[in-house]
Each structure stands twice: as C-alpha cells, then as structure tokens.
Amino acid sequence: MHAPPDPLDTLAPRLPSPLQEVEDERFTRRGVRLLLKRDDLIHPALPGNKWRKLAPNLRSVAETGHRRLLTFGGAYSNHLRATAAAGRLLGLRTVGVVRGEELAGRPLNPSLARCAEDGMLLHFVTRADYRRRADPAFHEELRARFGECAVVPEGGSNAAAVRGCALLGEELRGRTDVAAVACGTGGTLAGLAAGLSAGQQALGVAVLKGGFLPDQVRRLQLEAFGGTRGRWRVEERFHGGGFAKVGAALSDFAADFAERHGLPALDEIYVAKLLYALTRLTAEGAFRRGSTVTAVVTGQSWPPAP
Incomplete structure (x- = not known):
C-alpha cells in the first residue's frame, strides 16, 4: 500500500522563508538592527504561521484517511481562510465553525466569502456554544451533524502545530537576539521559543486582551x-x-511602514500590531544597543473587522 502524499510536497512551500533587513531610523538611532522573517512568502494561499501550524495537521489527516476537516474561528479568522484554501488545494472537504450566530443569514464579509469560495461549509454557532470548542462532547455533536471528520482546534494550535512552529525558531538560530511574533492563540510563540538556541529570546505580542496567553503557551x-x-x-x-480592533493611528503606522520599506500592505490585525509594538519598545529602550530584533511577518493584508 502506498503512503498518502505528503501535504508538504503537494503544496510546495518556500522554506526556509527569506530574512530581510530593513533600515529604519526609529531602530538604528537606538543601535538596534531590525530584520523581517518573511513567512508571508511561504505559500500564496497558506502564508506564514498558518502554513507552519496547518502542515503537520494536514499530514495527520492524510495519514488517517479522513477526507473532511473541521475547525473553528471568528468572522475574520486567518486560520479559517488558510484551512479552506488547503482543502481546495488538497481535495479535502472543510467545515468552519464560526463564532457568532447573529452572523448567519447576513452577507458574508470578504474573509468568510473567500472561505466559501474555497469550498468551506460555514456553520455559525452562538458564542456560548463556541466556548465549547475544546469539548470532545461538542466535537461529537458536530460529527453527528457533518459526518466523520478530523478536528483541528481554533487557530490550528495543538501539539503537532507547536512542533511545526519549532522549525521557525530553528531557521533563526544564530541570526537574531530577539524573535518577535504576534500572538492570537499562542501556538506559534510556543514553537518558536522551543526552536531557538540558548541565549535567544522569543517575544509574543498579544493581539487579544485577556491575559491568558502565558498560561496557554505553557500548556x-x-x-x-x-x-x-x-x-x-x-x-x-x-x-x-482587542482582536481585529484597528484604529486610525495603527492604520497610519502600517501604511507608513510599508511605504518606507517597499513592502506590500501590512496585515493590520497581527503584523502591524507587532511592528508598532517593536517600534514602541525600541523607543523605550527595551532592547540593548547592538542587538538584532527579528519580526516574524506571519500573514498577508486583509480587511479588518469594522
């Protein structure tokens, strides 16, 4: 019996992702060297940490023979979009359980419309039900509704995904003092830190409020x-x-940073918050003179929530 095709080969990622130095006086005047880890260039449909977290899960799905993948996300979830795209490319059926029953029946926002175009079946649930997303009993209810399927957690953050993200840290060994990443569910930070060598530090910039991330990363x-x-x-x-909260000041910062450095429009939900945080932290003297700080560009631009 032939082994199922490896999604890593089928989807042809660009690894390791490029490392780009940017000259920005807000950093250089403090003696800090800024690098961008261009994970957004790994794959056009599954950029950044979404590739790194999904690939191990897709391999597991292929090995088990499942042809349907179910996962969870909010109305502007990058993870849902990446999962839908992976399903289209690999011939998998995908189901997205979306937080917010009030969204059902409304016109789809551009993010969810992309999911639907890629073949994802969208299932809207109440916020109370969404809080059960890690409950095995809820998973069985969903399987009873949609059929046998592999279940991937919100954000793709599970043990397999964390091990996949450790490769990101390994790609940065000996290249930086601090490796910084925007954090939603904590999986990328958990893996990044594990892959770095002794003497390097990983910094996670939370894009949600709530203070839950340290416990989540440890778990x-x-x-x-x-x-x-x-x-x-x-x-x-x-x-x-909070998540997807983007004010005028952040939008202006993102546009200015992209123009200064010849970059495509920055993802404002994650990447712009990360770069803004690093700019502020540098001004505060958080990084020693002579150090190198690397910002992981985890995704591509997408319209933020209103």
Whole structure:
C-alpha cells in the first residue's frame, strides 16, 4: 500500500522563508538592527504561521484517511481562510465553525466569502456554544451533524502545530537576539521559543486582551514537548482594544511602514500590531544597543473587522 502524499510536497512551500533587513531610523538611532522573517512568502494561499501550524495537521489527516476537516474561528479568522484554501488545494472537504450566530443569514464579509469560495461549509454557532470548542462532547455533536471528520482546534494550535512552529525558531538560530511574533492563540510563540538556541529570546505580542496567553503557551509546550522550552515572554500592551480592533493611528503606522520599506500592505490585525509594538519598545529602550530584533511577518493584508 502506498503512503498518502505528503501535504508538504503537494503544496510546495518556500522554506526556509527569506530574512530581510530593513533600515529604519526609529531602530538604528537606538543601535538596534531590525530584520523581517518573511513567512508571508511561504505559500500564496497558506502564508506564514498558518502554513507552519496547518502542515503537520494536514499530514495527520492524510495519514488517517479522513477526507473532511473541521475547525473553528471568528468572522475574520486567518486560520479559517488558510484551512479552506488547503482543502481546495488538497481535495479535502472543510467545515468552519464560526463564532457568532447573529452572523448567519447576513452577507458574508470578504474573509468568510473567500472561505466559501474555497469550498468551506460555514456553520455559525452562538458564542456560548463556541466556548465549547475544546469539548470532545461538542466535537461529537458536530460529527453527528457533518459526518466523520478530523478536528483541528481554533487557530490550528495543538501539539503537532507547536512542533511545526519549532522549525521557525530553528531557521533563526544564530541570526537574531530577539524573535518577535504576534500572538492570537499562542501556538506559534510556543514553537518558536522551543526552536531557538540558548541565549535567544522569543517575544509574543498579544493581539487579544485577556491575559491568558502565558498560561496557554505553557500548556501548549507541555503538550508538545512535555515541559517548557526556551526563553520567552508576552507583551500585553499593544492589542489596541482587542482582536481585529484597528484604529486610525495603527492604520497610519502600517501604511507608513510599508511605504518606507517597499513592502506590500501590512496585515493590520497581527503584523502591524507587532511592528508598532517593536517600534514602541525600541523607543523605550527595551532592547540593548547592538542587538538584532527579528519580526516574524506571519500573514498577508486583509480587511479588518469594522
């Protein structure tokens, strides 16, 4: 019996992702070198940490023979879009359980419309039901409704995904002092920190409020590696009011940063918050002179929530 095709080969990612130096006086005047880890260039449909987290899960789905994948996300979830795209490319059926029953029957926003175009079946649930997204009993209810399927958690963050993200840290060994990433569910930070070498530090910039990320990262590292790994910390001050909350000042910063450095429009939900945080932290003297800071560009631009 032939082994199923490896999604890593089928989807042909660009790995390792490029590392780009940018000259920005807000960093250079503080003696800080800024690099961009261009994970947004890994794959046009599954950029950044979505590729790194989904690929191990897609391999597991292929190995088990499942042809349907069910996962969870909000109305502007990058993870849902990436899962839908992967399903289209690999011939998998996908189901997206979307937080917010009030969205059902309304015109789809551009993010969810892309999911639907890629063949994802969207199932809107109440916020109370969505809080059950990690409950095995809820998963069985969903399987009874949609048929046998593999279930991937919100954001794709599970032990397999964390181990996949450790490769990101390994690609940065010896290249930086601090590796920074925007954090939603904590899976990328958990893996990044584990992959770095001794003496390097991972910094997670929270894009949601709530203060839950440190516990989440520790839990994910325990599940993936049996204990904590690497040096890491979470910066909670730059979420801008919550997930997908984007004010005029952040939009102006994102547009200016992209223009200064010849970059495509920045993803404002994650990447702009990360770069804004690093700019502020540098001004505050958080990084020693002579150090190198790397910002992981985890995704592409997408319209933020209103």
